[in-house]
Amino acid sequence: MDENAPGLSSPLTVLKGVGPALAKTLSRLDLHRVGDLLFLLPLRYEDRTTLHRIGSVKPGMRCLVSGEVLLAETVYRGRRSLLVRISDGSGQMTLRFFYFSRQQEAQFTNGVSVSCFGDVRPGPVGLEMVHPEYRVLRKDQQPVVTDALTPVYPMTEGVQQGRLRNLVAQALTIMKKAPPAELLPAEVLNELDLPTLSAALQYLHSPPPDTDLASIETGRHPCQMRLSFEELLAHYMSLRHLRNLANQEGAQPLEAGSALQRRFIDSLPYTLTGAQNRVIAEIGADLQEPHPMMRLIQGDVGSGKTVVAAAACAQAVAGGVQAAVMAPTELLAEQHWSSFCGWFKDLGIELAWLSGSQKKSQRQTSLEAISSGQANIVIGTHALFQEGVEFSNLALVVIDEQHRFGVHQRVALRDKGASGKVHPHQLVMTATPIPRTLAMAAYADLDTSIIDELPPGRQPVTTIALPDTRRAEVIGRVRDACSDGQQAYWVCPLIDESEVLDYQAAEASYQMLTESLASLRVGMVHGRMKNSARDKVMRAFKCGEIDVLVATTVIEVGVDVPNASLMIIENSERMGLSQLHQLRGRVGRGAEQSHCVMLYKQPLGQLAKSRLGVLRETNDGFVVAQRDLELRGPGELLGTKQTGLPDYRIANLVRDADLMPAVQKAAEVIHLSHAKSEYHIVSRWLGHAHHYGKV
Numbered sequence: 001m002d003e004n005a006p007g008l009s010s011p012l013t014v015l016k017g018v019g020p021a022l023a024k025t026l027s028r029l030d031l032h033r034v035g036d037l038l039f040l041l042p043l044r045y046e047d048r049t050t051l052h053r054i055g056s057v058k059p060g061m062r063c064l065v066s067g068e069v070l071l072a073e074t075v076y077r078g079r080r081s082l083l084v085r086i087s088d089g090s091g092q093m094t095l096r097f098f099y100f101s102r103q104q105e106a107q108f109t110n111g112v113s114v115s116c117f118g119d120v121r122p123g124p125v126g127l128e129m130v131h132p133e134y135r136v137l138r139k140d141q142q143p144v145v146t147d148a149l150t151p152v153y154p155m156t157e158g159v160q161q162g163r164l165r166n167l168v169a170q171a172l173t174i175m176k177k178a179p180p181a182e183l184l185p186a187e188v189l190n191e192l193d194l195p196t197l198s199a200a201l202q203y204l205h206s207p208p209p210d211t212d213l214a215s216i217e218t219g220r221h222p223c224q225m226r227l228s229f230e231e232l233l234a235h236y237m238s239l240r241h242l243r244n245l246a247n248q249e250g251a252q253p254l255e256a257g258s259a260l261q262r263r264f265i266d267s268l269p270y271t272l273t274g275a276q277n278r279v280i281a282e283i284g285a286d287l288q289e290p291h292p293m294m295r296l297i298q299g300d301v302g303s304g305k306t307v308v309a310a311a312a313c314a315q316a317v318a319g320g321v322q323a324a325v326m327a328p329t330e331l332l333a334e335q336h337w338s339s340f341c342g343w344f345k346d347l348g349i350e351l352a353w354l355s356g357s358q359k360k361s362q363r364q365t366s367l368e369a370i371s372s373g374q375a376n377i378v379i380g381t382h383a384l385f386q387e388g389v390e391f392s393n394l395a396l397v398v399i400d401e402q403h404r405f406g407v408h409q410r411v412a413l414r415d416k417g418a419s420g421k422v423h424p425h426q427l428v429m430t431a432t433p434i435p436r437t438l439a440m441a442a443y444a445d446l447d448t449s450i451i452d453e454l455p456p457g458r459q460p461v462t463t464i465a466l467p468d469t470r471r472a473e474v475i476g477r478v479r480d481a482c483s484d485g486q487q488a489y490w491v492c493p494l495i496d497e498s499e500v501l502d503y504q505a506a507e508a509s510y511q512m513l514t515e516s517l518a519s520l521r522v523g524m525v526h527g528r529m530k531n532s533a534r535d536k537v538m539r540a541f542k543c544g545e546i547d548v549l550v551a552t553t554v555i556e557v558g559v560d561v562p563n564a565s566l567m568i569i570e571n572s573e574r575m576g577l578s579q580l581h582q583l584r585g586r587v588g589r590g591a592e593q594s595h596c597v598m599l600y601k602q603p604l605g606q607l608a609k610s611r612l613g614v615l616r617e618t619n620d621g622f623v624v625a626q627r628d629l630e631l632r633g634p635g636e637l638l639g640t641k642q643t644g645l646p647d648y649r650i651a652n653l654v655r656d657a658d659l660m661p662a663v664q665k666a667a668e669v670i671h672l673s674h675a676k677s678e679y680h681i682v683s684r685w686l687g688h689a690h691h692y693g694k695v
């Protein structure tokens with residue numbers, strides 16, 4: 001083979017027609033090498049493999065026809081248009097142009113042959129094509145019929161469709177001579193019945209005429225699955241690699257079942273649930289290891305994760321080291337602070353508080369207690385890991401509501417807490433349950449514990465859906481409940497993620513409720529407020545100085561106001577299942593029977609109807625998460641912000657989550673017996689810079 005022949009890793013400039021300028025444009029689309037073109041998959045395909053007879057085409061078809069021009073005229077009826085009537089002997093058709101040049105007008109002389117590709121639709125006189133792609137044929141020239149379907153690539157600014165097709169075709173020719181390395185072992189491909197990488201790429205860029213396009217449209221054609229599979233595998237392996245690296249790092253082993261931990265558990269005003277005890281034991285076993293724990297606690301809202309975290313902290317303190325508990329907002333941090341103070345003050349454990357808004361002198365006192373080792377447990381916000389914070393011997397980091405963090409932040413935090421070769425143990429908690437298959441993809445670098453049991457005596461929240469024409473009734477109910485000493489949340493929708501509109505919606509409801517509930521104290525929080533102002537209102541609601549809290553969906557995940565027993569959600573038809581479940585989880589925390597009212601705008605679409613139905617049927621976050629995954633059609637992406645999931649090029653986790661068990665299995669096979677491929681698979685999909693999550 002010619003050593004100097006262009007290959008898939010050659011720069012794009014080896015292709016005909018690619019100069020420095022085009023190469024630069026393409027690089028902005030993240031296309032740098034010949035092989036990169038092959039991973040840019042077509043959005044759809046056009047069928048120019050058959051020349052259709054005009055007499056046999058039907059409206060709605062998108063197809064290739066040809067014919068002789070019978071008549072061409074420019075008309076001014078309503079809008080200036082060029083009409084060209086053609087015939088192929090079997091029937092006639094009109095080509096209609098609204099934008100055309102003089103040159104085009106002159107092209108269509110009677111008797112000239114043209115071939116056209118476009119959408120067939122009914123017109124005033126028979127069938128027509130509006131602005132078809134067309135070609136004027138020379139005498140005796142036949143229309144071009146292709147052997148394969150024509151790919152249509154995603155719109156790419158500055159590069160025309162035809163040009164892109166041409167470049168990909170050149171890349172395919174190069175691939176035929178020098179195919180990409182097949183990185184999946186034959187046993188994996190065989191078991192899953194998937195094609196090789198080069199066969200899949202060849203097929204998807206140039207599918208044969210008999211291709212089942214409907215199957216490609218679902219994104220689940222075996223050739224697409226072949227690519228999605230490898231991409232999911234690459235991400236999975238990079239996370240597993242992080243996990244394996246942690247196993248090589250050192251950590252302070254902490255003995256489980258200390259007297260201190262037992263005293264803490266015995267002093268609680270309730271007994272722990274079976275699930276809480278099980279998870280405390282799982283954490284206990286991890287902490288005894290000389291390698292850092294990397295564990296995730298998944299538990300539904302209200303399942304009692306905080307006390308489990310506190311038990312882990314007690315184990316650290318008993319081992320003579322420090323623990324840090326970090327919450328995403330001041331309010332949540334404060335909530336933990338007051339719980340921890342209640343639990344630990346009498347046990348002789350020293351706590352320190354650290355937050356961004358703290359006074360300088362207080363901060364100084366905290367910093368000293370932290371660096372001297374006098375403070376056993378430190379609680380706070382991100383401020384915990386800022387410059388200038390020096391721990392004396394930090395051995396456990398607890399991160400609450402971790403779904404706001406991605407893997408990179410997890411890694412950064414661990415590294416910040418490290419001293420020399422010793423890393424802290426890491427415990428992350430999330431209140432957004434996700435189905436098992438998704439968790440495999442999102443949290444492959446973590447071991448998972450699940451708290452799947454609520455504390456006893458909780459009354460399930462009753463949930464109803466009402467059209468918003470019955471808003472007045474609902475307001476009446478809020479008035480009655482709040483006059484009785486209860487509290488209510490009134491949540492307004494997030495509109496297009498726009499904070500301005502968001503704010504206007506909340507503002508309008510706030511006005512409306514202050515007027516109609518004149519005897520009550522109404523407060524408001526929204527996304528445009530400063531954190532400090534927002535926390536102030538939340539605090540007032542928490543201690544009962546506000547009866548009705550109007551909020552956009554910014555209201556904090558994890559806020560615990562047991563006296564609030566009513567949750568009203570406006571425009572619930574616009575919200576996702578998980579989000580609605582999270583909102584509902586803000587009530588049902590106290591002794592009172594709680595209610596959730598989902599107001600919706602009529603008419604209710606089928607999907608929204610199913611969503612609200614799920615919430616009426618179940619209070620279980622894991623069931624909600626699973627149904628959420630099922631109800632989202634393929635193509636509808638999970639918010640990556642919510643889950644910390646990466647963006648994929650080809651795979652779609654909602655659509656392809658079912659591949660995860662096989663991905664996991666293949667990763668093991670490769671790790672054990674094809675270790676070298678691991679590096680290459682990750683590099684192919686994540687690039688060298690992103691290698692193994694270290695950015």
Ligand code: ADP
Nearest residue numbers: 270271272273301302303304305306307455560
């Ligand atoms: P989440 O898992 O949503 O973070 P929390 O830790 O805030 O839940 O706990 C919710 C409420 O349940 C708190 O008021 C807490 O004191 C209470 N709780 C936790 N565990 C138990 C238990 N075993 N029995 C009774 N109440 C409990």
Ligand code: MG
Nearest residue numbers: 305306431558
């Ligand atoms: Mg919590």
